[in-house]
Amino acid sequence: MFSALRHLLAYLRPYRLEVSLLLAGLLIDLAFNVLFSLSFQYVIDEAIAKHDEALLYTILVALLAAVVFAAAVAIMRDYLYARLGTAVMNDLRLRMFEHLQRLSNNFYTRMQVGDILARFSTDLSAVQNAVILAIPETILGILGVTTIATLLFIFSWQLALLTLIGLPFATLGPQVLGPRAERDSYLVRHEEAQIASTVQENLGAHAVVRAFQLAPEQTNRFRYKLRSLYRIGVRFNLTTYLVERTPNLTFLLLQIAVFGFGAVKTFHGELSLGELVAFNILLGYLSTYVTALTRVMPPLLMAAGGIKRIQELLGARPQVQEKPGAQVLAPLGRAITFEDVTFSYTGEHKNLDRVNLTIPRGTNVAIVGASGSGKSTVLGLLARFYDPDRGAVAFDGIDVRGASFDSLRGQLGIVFQDSFLFNTTVRENIRMGRLTATDEEVEAAARAAEIHDLIAGMPEGYNTVVGERGSRLSGGQRQRVAIARAILRDPQILLLDEATSALDPTTEAAINATLERLGRDRTVVAVTHRMAATRVADLILVFDKGRLVEQGSQTDLLRADGLYRKLWNKQQGLVVSEDGTRAEVEPERLRAIPILSNLSDTMLAAVARTFLSERLPEGRVVILEGDTTVEKFYIVARGKVVVLKRQEDGSDKQIATLQEGDHFGEVALLRDAPRNATIRTLTPCILLTLQRRQFLELIQSDPRLHREFDSVVRSRVHPVTLA
Numbered sequence: 109m110f111s112a113l114r115h116l117l118a119y120l121r122p123y124r125l126e127v128s129l130l131l132a133g134l135l136i137d138l139a140f141n142v143l144f145s146l147s148f149q150y151v152i153d154e155a156i157a158k159h160d161e162a163l164l165y166t167i168l169v170a171l172l173a174a175v176v177f178a179a180a181v182a183i184m185r186d187y188l189y190a191r192l193g194t195a196v197m198n199d200l201r202l203r204m205f206e207h208l209q210r211l212s213n214n215f216y217t218r219m220q221v222g223d224i225l226a227r228f229s230t231d232l233s234a235v236q237n238a239v240i241l242a243i244p245e246t247i248l249g250i251l252g253v254t255t256i257a258t259l260l261f262i263f264s265w266q267l268a269l270l271t272l273i274g275l276p277f278a279t280l281g282p283q284v285l286g287p288r289a290e291r292d293s294y295l296v297r298h299e300e301a302q303i304a305s306t307v308q309e310n311l312g313a314h315a316v317v318r319a320f321q322l323a324p325e326q327t328n329r330f331r332y333k334l335r336s337l338y339r340i341g342v343r344f345n346l347t348t349y350l351v352e353r354t355p356n357l358t359f360l361l362l363q364i365a366v367f368g369f370g371a372v373k374t375f376h377g378e379l380s381l382g383e384l385v386a387f388n389i390l391l392g393y394l395s396t397y398v399t400a401l402t403r404v405m406p407p408l409l410m411a412a413g414g415i416k417r418i419q420e421l422l423g424a425r426p427q428v429q430e431k432p433g434a435q436v437l438a439p440l441g442r443a444i445t446f447e448d449v450t451f452s453y454t455g456e457h458k459n460l461d462r463v464n465l466t467i468p469r470g471t472n473v474a475i476v477g478a479s480g481s482g483k484s485t486v487l488g489l490l491a492r493f494y495d496p497d498r499g500a501v502a503f504d505g506i507d508v509r510g511a512s513f514d515s516l517r518g519q520l521g522i523v524f525q526d527s528f529l530f531n532t533t534v535r536e537n538i539r540m541g542r543l544t545a546t547d548e549e550v551e552a553a554a555r556a557a558e559i560h561d562l563i564a565g566m567p568e569g570y571n572t573v574v575g576e577r578g579s580r581l582s583g584g585q586r587q588r589v590a591i592a593r594a595i596l597r598d599p600q601i602l603l604l605d606e607a608t609s610a611l612d613p614t615t616e617a618a619i620n621a622t623l624e625r626l627g628r629d630r631t632v633v634a635v636t637h638r639m640a641a642t643r644v645a646d647l648i649l650v651f652d653k654g655r656l657v658e659q660g661s662q663t664d665l666l667r668a669d670g671l672y673r674k675l676w677n678k679q680q681g682l683v684v685s686e687d688g689t690r691a692e693v694e695p696e697r698l699r700a701i702p703i704l705s706n707l708s709d710t711m712l713a714a715v716a717r718t719f720l721s722e723r724l725p726e727g728r729v730v731i732l733e734g735d736t737t738v739e740k741f742y743i744v745a746r747g748k749v750v751v752l753k754r755q756e757d758g759s760d761k762q763i764a765t766l767q768e769g770d771h772f773g774e775v776a777l778l779r780d781a782p783r784n785a786t787i788r789t790l791t792p793c794i795l796l797t798l799q800r801r802q803f804l805e806l807i808q809s810d811p812r813l814h815r816e817f818d819s820v821v822r823s824r825v826h827p828v829t830l831a
């Protein structure tokens with residue numbers, strides 16, 4: 109609690125003037141309350157008892173004037189509260205937002221978006237409550253209690269002593285229950301953030317939820333999270349009410365005791381009637397101040413959890429930082445090198461293992477390998493989104509860790525598979541490549557990315573707003589805007605991370621041609637899982653489980669008959685129609701699938717004809733773990749899918765990703781069995797599917813094949829393949 113208060117006061121530090129005026133206002137408020145109490149003594153003992161009418165009216169007029177003045181001051185205080193609350197919140201929002209810009213990629217993979225957003229919403233509003241309500245009430249409470257306690261001593265030391273002995277009991281409740289409530293407050297905030305994350309995920313997945321009738325399952329998951337919030341919420345609310353309630357109760361008892369004792373003293377003439385009344389009114393104010401102090405407990409406790417979570421965010425250190433006095437990197441002259449680079453995202457296993465490579469300036473380099481082999485990680489280290497655990501990434505021999513961010517990233521233009529477009533105009537989206545670019549330069553970049561004519565043809569031209577994440581543009585158009593953005597930087601080095609793999613073949617070919625042209629005279633490093641796209645590369649780097657296992661030109665690598673050749677073969681025989689809507693598999697390609705490898709040519713041709721194409725958007729569940737109704741075998745003709753395994757805590761763990769040429773669900777051709785993993789599309793996909801019923805009909809039409817297949821079934825039923 110004290111650390112939360114310390115942080116709250118730190119948030120208020122830039123507003124010393126406003127806080128001083130507020131304090132002055134609070135003192136005036138207190139002074140009025142004291143004067144009001146004392147006036148009773150004078151009215152009763154001096155004016156009424158002594159029949160002094162002039163004094164009576166003087167006191168009443170003075171009181172009226174004081175009320176008007178105190179009310180004016182109270183309005184000024186309200187204004188200051190309003191200003192302070194809003195200003196402090198905006199300061200915090202800005203600090204958090206700025207800090208988020210500095211944090212490294214690892215933070216974003218670790219944190220859920222909903223959790224971060226909750227820190228900006230519910231946590232901040234709890235802090236706002238504390239600033240607006242709790243801080244002034246606490247200050248007024250403390251000032252009030254001390255001033256009034258002193259005055260009480262002046263009236264009657266015995267009564268005051270009695271009050272002061274009783275007062276500590278009022279703090280027992282908060283002392284005992286406060287720390288527990290503070291801990292629970294953090295938990296409540298955490299649970300609320302979890303709920304925000306679940307809602308956010310559900311909103312993003314609404315199409316999948318509807319298509320797969322997952323609403324009851326999703327609602328159950330949500331209900332489970334609500335139950336957890338309910339448990340902690342009830343405990344927290346009860347504890348905070350008790351924190352508030354116990355002092356009130358103690359105070360009531362105390363008030364009765366003091367009043368009784370005072371009444372007896374007045375009866376015996378040891379205290380005047382006016383003094384007794386004034387004393388009791390002061391006591392009433394004391395009670396108000398103590399109550400005010402206890403009333404601030406719930407919002408303060410609530411804010412304590414929020415402040416802790418905000419401070420956690422502000423305290424997160426960027427993993428990758430610019431060194432003080434970092435060197436300005438000259439434009440790349442000779443080569444980018446990886447010198448014995450080892451890197452792990454989580455420390456559990458190496459995602460890059462002792463990688464040595466050289467990318468000479470001006471070359472076109474392709475990075476290939478199975479999904480998860482570390483291709484994108486190479487780009488991440490090159491752009492210094494991460495730092496290697498061992499070894500170094502160097503530009504012309506200079507370790508990038510010693511270089512300034514601007515001079516390193518200023519040389520790079522990056523196009524991702526799904527480049528983010530902001531919900532603003534096309535012009536502004538492109539200009540984000542270089543904020544100082546003129547409109548003419550923006551248009552020149554759009555021309556280079558071959559999207560100028562299309563933009564110019566739109567009713568609002570470059571001022572067309574692209575919608576959330578660029579939703580008003582097609583995938584190909586979005587990608588061209590992203591390329592224009594990268595080109596606007598006129599980068600020496602172009603990094604392409606699967607820049608065209610989510611597009612249909614015609615658009616992909618067109619954009620690849622654009623990129624090929626734009627890549628001339630630049631250094632291009634392109635991650636791709638499409639082997640055909642490596643044809644233009646001067647150098648191909650082949651990765652396997654984080655290691656660079658082969659490198660050379662396409663001709664060399666095909667001749668070498670190693671991993672590259674294997675990956676190449678896997679993608680042969682899968683033909684996608686130009687508009688990217690259908691796919692076919694060539695019979696010979698099916699021979700690479702163990703379960704079909706022994707079929708005759710005629711049968712393979714028949715099986716190949718039986719395959720159907722399915723187009724699925726990103727994020728669609730193809731197979732659900734435990735489902736027994738899916739009777740299909742799948743080949744990925746386009747795109748990427750992820751294999752997920754349900755964990756004991758109900759979450760899904762990613763165990764593999766499969767890409768073009770990979771297959772899954774082989775076991776569905778053999779027998780009924782619950783699927784042992786969930787398969788979900790990571791990108792838009794075209795899947796080739798083979799229905800068990802149709803497949804078996806084909807097989808059964810030929811008794812010889814039927815016998816052959818039976819023996820395959822018997823030999824393969826045990827080692828169950830994926831899903």
Ligand SMILES: Nc1ncnc2c1ncn2[C@@H]1O[C@H](COP(=O)(O)OP(=O)(O)OP(=O)(O)O)[C@@H](O)[C@H]1O
Pocket residue numbers: 214217453454459477478479480481482483484485486635637765
């Ligand atoms: N932010 C991250 N945190 C933890 N592990 C990660 C992270 N990013 C990637 N990985 C893991 O590191 C490994 C290499 O990932 P990387 O993205 O470089 O592979 P890739 O070859 O580009 O795969 P793909 O073709 O599927 O994009 C994978 O096992 C992946 O699961």
